[in-house]
Amino acid sequence: xxxxxxxxxxxxxxxxxxxxxxxxxxxxxxxxxxxxxxxxxxxxxxxxxxxxxxxxxxxxxxxxxxxxxxxxxxxxxxxxxxxxxxxxxxx
Amino acid sequence: xxxxxxxxxxxxxxxxxxxxxxxxxxxxxxxxxxxxxxxxxxxxxxxxxxxxxxxxxxxxxxxxxxxxxxxxxxxxxxxxxxxxxxxxxxxxxxxxxxxxxxxxxxxxxxxxxxxxxxxxxxxxxxxxxxxxxxxxxxxxxxxxxxxxxxxxxxxxxxxxxxxxxxxxxxxxxxxxxxxxxxxxxxxxxxxxxxxxxxxxxxxxxxxxxxxxxxxxxxxxxxxxxxxxxxxxxxxxxxxxxxxxxxxxxxxxxxxxxxxxxxxxxxxxxxxxxxxxxxxxxxxxxxxxxxxxxxxxxxxxxxxxxxxxxxxxxxxxxxxxxxxxxxxxxxxxxxxxxxxxxxxxxxxxxxxxxxxxxxxxxxxxxxxxxxxxxxxxxxxxxxxxxxxxxxxxxxxx
Amino acid sequence: xxxxxxxxxxxxxxxxxxxxxxxxxxxxxxxxxxxxxxxxxxxxxxxxxxxxxxxxxxxxxxxxxxxxxxxxxxxxxxxxxxxxxxxxxxxxxxxxxxxxxxxxxxxxxxxxxxxxxxxxxxxxxxxxxxxxxxxxxxxxxxxxxxxxxxxxxxxxxxxxxxxxxxxxxxxxxxxxxxxxxxxxxxxxxxxxxxxxxxxxxxxxxxxxxxxxxxxxxxxxxxxxxxxxxxxxxxxxxxxxxxxxxxxxxxxxxxxxxxxxxxxxxxxxxxxxxxxxxxxxxxxxxxxxxxxxxxxxxxxxxxxxxxxxxxxxxxxxxxxxxxxxxxxxxxxxxxxxxxxxxxxxxxxxxxxxxxxxxxxxxxxxxxxxx
Numbered sequence: 001x002x003x004x005x006x007x008x009x010x011x012x013x014x015x016x017x018x019x020x021x022x023x024x025x026x027x028x029x030x031x032x033x034x035x036x037x038x039x040x041x042x043x044x045x046x047x048x049x050x051x052x053x054x055x056x057x058x059x060x061x062x063x064x065x066x067x068x069x070x071x072x073x074x075x076x077x078x079x080x081x082x083x084x085x086x087x088x089x090x091x
Numbered sequence: 092x093x094x095x096x097x098x099x100x101x102x103x104x105x106x107x108x109x110x111x112x113x114x115x116x117x118x119x120x121x122x123x124x125x126x127x128x129x130x131x132x133x134x135x136x137x138x139x140x141x142x143x144x145x146x147x148x149x150x151x152x153x154x155x156x157x158x159x160x161x162x163x164x165x166x167x168x169x170x171x172x173x174x175x176x177x178x179x180x181x182x183x184x185x186x187x188x189x190x191x192x193x194x195x196x197x198x199x200x201x202x203x204x205x206x207x208x209x210x211x212x213x214x215x216x217x218x219x220x221x222x223x224x225x226x227x228x229x230x231x232x233x234x235x236x237x238x239x240x241x242x243x244x245x246x247x248x249x250x251x252x253x254x255x256x257x258x259x260x261x262x263x264x265x266x267x268x269x270x271x272x273x274x275x276x277x278x279x280x281x282x283x284x285x286x287x288x289x290x291x292x293x294x295x296x297x298x299x300x301x302x303x304x305x306x307x308x309x310x311x312x313x314x315x316x317x318x319x320x321x322x323x324x325x326x327x328x329x330x331x332x333x334x335x336x337x338x339x340x341x342x343x344x345x346x347x348x349x350x351x352x353x354x355x356x357x358x359x360x361x362x363x364x365x366x367x368x369x370x371x372x373x374x375x376x377x378x379x380x381x382x383x384x385x386x387x388x389x390x391x392x393x394x395x396x397x398x399x400x401x402x403x404x405x406x407x408x409x410x411x412x413x414x415x416x417x418x419x420x421x422x423x424x425x426x427x428x429x430x431x432x433x434x435x436x437x438x439x440x441x442x443x444x445x446x447x448x449x450x451x452x453x454x455x456x457x458x459x460x461x462x463x464x465x466x467x468x469x470x471x472x473x474x475x476x477x478x479x480x481x482x483x484x485x486x487x
Numbered sequence: 488x489x490x491x492x493x494x495x496x497x498x499x500x501x502x503x504x505x506x507x508x509x510x511x512x513x514x515x516x517x518x519x520x521x522x523x524x525x526x527x528x529x530x531x532x533x534x535x536x537x538x539x540x541x542x543x544x545x546x547x548x549x550x551x552x553x554x555x556x557x558x559x560x561x562x563x564x565x566x567x568x569x570x571x572x573x574x575x576x577x578x579x580x581x582x583x584x585x586x587x588x589x590x591x592x593x594x595x596x597x598x599x600x601x602x603x604x605x606x607x608x609x610x611x612x613x614x615x616x617x618x619x620x621x622x623x624x625x626x627x628x629x630x631x632x633x634x635x636x637x638x639x640x641x642x643x644x645x646x647x648x649x650x651x652x653x654x655x656x657x658x659x660x661x662x663x664x665x666x667x668x669x670x671x672x673x674x675x676x677x678x679x680x681x682x683x684x685x686x687x688x689x690x691x692x693x694x695x696x697x698x699x700x701x702x703x704x705x706x707x708x709x710x711x712x713x714x715x716x717x718x719x720x721x722x723x724x725x726x727x728x729x730x731x732x733x734x735x736x737x738x739x740x741x742x743x744x745x746x747x748x749x750x751x752x753x754x755x756x757x758x759x760x761x762x763x764x765x766x767x768x769x770x771x772x773x774x775x776x777x778x779x780x781x782x783x784x785x786x787x788x789x790x791x792x793x794x795x796x797x798x799x800x801x802x803x804x805x806x807x808x809x810x811x812x813x814x815x816x817x818x819x820x821x822x823x824x825x826x827x828x829x830x831x832x833x834x835x836x837x838x839x840x841x842x843x844x845x846x847x848x849x850x851x852x853x854x855x856x
Contacts, residue, residue: 017600019542043539047347050288050601058597066289066304096649138596187714191630192608200588207592218670219720222577223609224630228719228840237729240714240842241638244579244609244628252627256642263649265711280584283591284604339625341572343617346543346605355623474605475614477626 001088003030006081009059017055018048030078049074056080062087096262098335100486102328103175103270103316105167106426109145109309109413112152112166114174117313117423118430121412121438122459128295128307128414133197133277141291144277145309145414158195158220161229163312163419164274168230171270175316176328179235186238186266188257189227190249190273192418193281195220200279223418226274238266244418247380247473249273250313251421251481255337257317267322272314272422281308281417288347296383296415297442298408299392299454306382309414313422315429330486332429335466336367342476349387349472353394356470359478360398363468367482371399374482376437376467378428381408382415391472392450401451405462407440408454421471421479428469428483437462492647492655493703493852495696496562496689497796498554500535501784502527502682505553507561508704508796515800518783518822521810525682525785526663540619545583545606547576547662548615554685554789555616555656562689562701564654571624571652572617573643574687575635575659576788578671579609579628582664612660624652632671632720633751633758634712634836635659636791637844640688641710644846647690648707654695658687659788674720675839676755682785686792693852702851705799708831709738709847715765717841722757730845731769731835738831738847743771745847747807747827749794751836752779753786754812762837776827782810783822794834795848803850805829 001009011028014020020042033041035049044052052074053064062084064070073083106113109127110120120127127145136142153162172182198217205212219225224242231240239260245252250273257271275281285291285308292305323330340362342355349356364371377399380391395406409427410416416423431437436459443456466484473479497508502525504514527550533541535553544552551574559567583606590598605611610628617626625646629638636659643657663683672679696703711733717723735742748766752759766775780797784790801807810822831849 018602021538021542024538045345047288047345047602047605054287054597054599054601058594196584203585203588204592207589214670214673219674221581221667221670222630222632223579224632224840224842225719227631228842231714231716231841232719235716237714237716239712241642241712242630244630245626246608246610246614256627259645259649259651263645279591280587280604280607283596283599284587284601284607287596287599287601288604339627341617341623341626343621343623345618346611346614358623473610474608475610475626476618477610477614 001085003081006084007077010081013055013059017051028077032077034074034076056084060084060088097264098320098333099258099261099317100320100323100333101315101331101429102318102323103171104331104426105170105174106313106423107147107151107163107166108311108423109147111148121409121427122436124439124441124457124459126295126412126441134279134282139286141286141293143295143307145307146277147310156216158198159276160193160195160274161220161226163276164226164230165233167272167312168270168314169234171314171316172234177268181268182235183237184266185236186257186260186269187227187231187236187240188253188269188271189242190253190418190421191223191226191242192244192246192249193275193278194223194225196278196280197276245473245477246475247417248421248471248477248479249418251425251471251479252339254315254422254425254481255339255479258334258337261317261319267319269317270314271317273418274312275310275417275419277310290384292383295442296411298381298383298411298440299388299447299450300443301445301447303383303385303388305384307414309416311416311419311423313419313426315425332432332483333486334481335484336363336369336482338362338480340478344476346475349390349476351390353390355476355478356391356394356472357397359480360468363480363482369466369482371403373466374404374468375462375464376405376431378424378469379406379408380470380472381410383410389449392452396451405437406452406454407438409438411441425469425481428467432464432467432483432485435462435464490648490692491706491708492644492690493693493696493706494688494690494799495701495703496558496564498557498561499686499793500527500550500554501684501789503784505531507557511796512800515797515808518808520822521782521820527684544615545580547580547660548612550662550685551612551660552616552619554687555620558656558687558689559620564689567620567622569624570622570654570656571646572613572622572626573639573655573657574613575629575639575791576609577632577635577661578664578667579630580606580611581667582662583607585666622656631838631842632840633838634791634842634844635788636686637834637836637846638712640792640795641712641844641846643690644707644710647692654689654691656687657690658685658792660685661787661789678754678756680754680781680785682787684787684789686789688792688796704851705802706849706852707846708849709734712844715841715843720839722761722839723841726764726768728765728769728843730843734845734847740847742769745770745833746774747776747801747832749798749834750777750779753781758839765837766835776807776825778807778809780810782812791836795846798832798834798848799850802829802831802848
């Protein structure tokens, strides 16, 4: 998938699964940070990440193992899109 | 805040647990370090990662028109009242406080699942138990209880909160006697939800073990009869223990994660000590909340260290044997704590093979420990940061 | 009560009224006619909750949080760390439980929402609110049909009067959900006039209020709750109420001293008749004026707490707000303001299944206005 396509799909998940207002999500760019406590971030906490994780697994058909530490991949929209892209490409 | 009012003692015990009906079966199971967590039989589990639980064995009894949770509650509450030797007149004036979460959700789910899958099924009996409050109304009706009646929902602390609230009624002189406790049956919502949150261990849980991976769920019910000490003595009742103090606090931090410093837990334990007029050195045993999740056990251990100092007290988790019994947890574990005091035996934490350096306590691995106990506490730290600590003392 | 709890703040979120104690008093002084609108306006609610909060709190939790904030502002209480929180509810967040289950039934395990799961336990409203306002003492959710709000206030009044907490936020909340209403309608109460919303009160000791310069709007002179043995979801035949007697005794009042009552009448005719019989037996039926606010706002746990606030106003003003039930030929649904003797009155509720609450409520204590 193209990076922009992945981001579009991701923003749909932000609305449908994480209950963000569409207007808020329209302002999201590649460099938007995700975790709470970072300036300008979407303010996601641990529960949001669990929900987002499940949604990503289902939507992109990838698997994220319990034991993996994926914190760095969930740092921003950009890192997450890359991660999804890379995992989706695995056989 | 020091405790005011009448002293509150425990004069009746009743339980249904994953070891079967009766307090005796419960004590035999936990003191022998038997694990009751097994593959689930009550509900469908396909497609889920964790598929074990501590179910109450067949033979609960009671009318099958009642919800499973109602039957658990009735069996345990009736046993407690009979154990206390309370007649109809005493029961009529007694208070009733029930800790509940799922209520009759298992049966409501059965109805709803069928309905959403296009099979129209009459709701009838299933829906009568839809509210957590259903247990209290049924118990009052069946057991002749006309005193003050409440249902408290405090997630995993419901069973413990019910005992604290009932103790207040007795301490304040609103009633001389109250029966209180919690009940919960396995439900699909609970099973699916904890799975979705990735909080469950696919194998039976291992609280305080360095390799622990999550909780196990369970079901059951336990009720205690609480009484004004002078009334109990006057009628020659058997007094098992004194409910000498309690603390109820809120983390006000996050809906599922505990405060990282264990702040609310520390305040609850300190309030229990203070209201009992006790100091940490008086307490020889803590029956922990001890769910087996990496997070909660670490933070609880930290809170215990703050209050008692490293190694300052024996700690064990009954959830290692009966899983997390939700609304029943606080009262089943209060019962375990009272039984420990009665027998001078601390029930073990099972599956504790590798101690965790972040848990600087003797967690009584595998085998029960003989110990002289004059006071013990029971912790329940629920979702939403609802913390309840109960302090029990030997009667004097 | 040794030291009756006083009420220093009120917050109401309902279909016809959103505001604090002052807004409620204006509403009561010029009450509208009864009308069928009993659902809280979504835009109004959105205005009371900020975006990030709204994303993570279910609707029923938003109702409770909004009303709590209004009450805290009304009481001018900033330091909430020492506050306890007691919330009564009939349906809790069953709406979210249904949504959670639907996710699974639609697409299997991946349809489950971890974000929704905490809402499937009824303490979710208390959890969300105590986190948002940082109340860190006890937090209790009491579940019961009909009388949740009254019961929470009775528990809170006792906690304050006994010195267990310095301040308590107490009240009730319910959200309208059609499936839940249908289910409970089948369990009797099918003709009930239902509503939704939240009302929260700030309760504290008079000393504590005076020390921080707060002015009480009323006081809880007596609070008692008992059971009347009856089949679950059933309407009882017993009419001797121990709760009313206990509340009166605590308030130091003879039964004849109470001449008006805000009842929990809701249109469930059998239950309403039972309540009237209870009141007629315990008080002097010749001199008793009864009123229910359900025709104005619909029955929900918040209404129980709102009744207490209304009683404070009636005790001070000598006017009982008495909406008409309507349905007659002329269908005149004007709300009457019935003159009654100023001074304390009763807030009363009884639920199917027998939980029974009585509160003796007075206006501002002494000369404090």
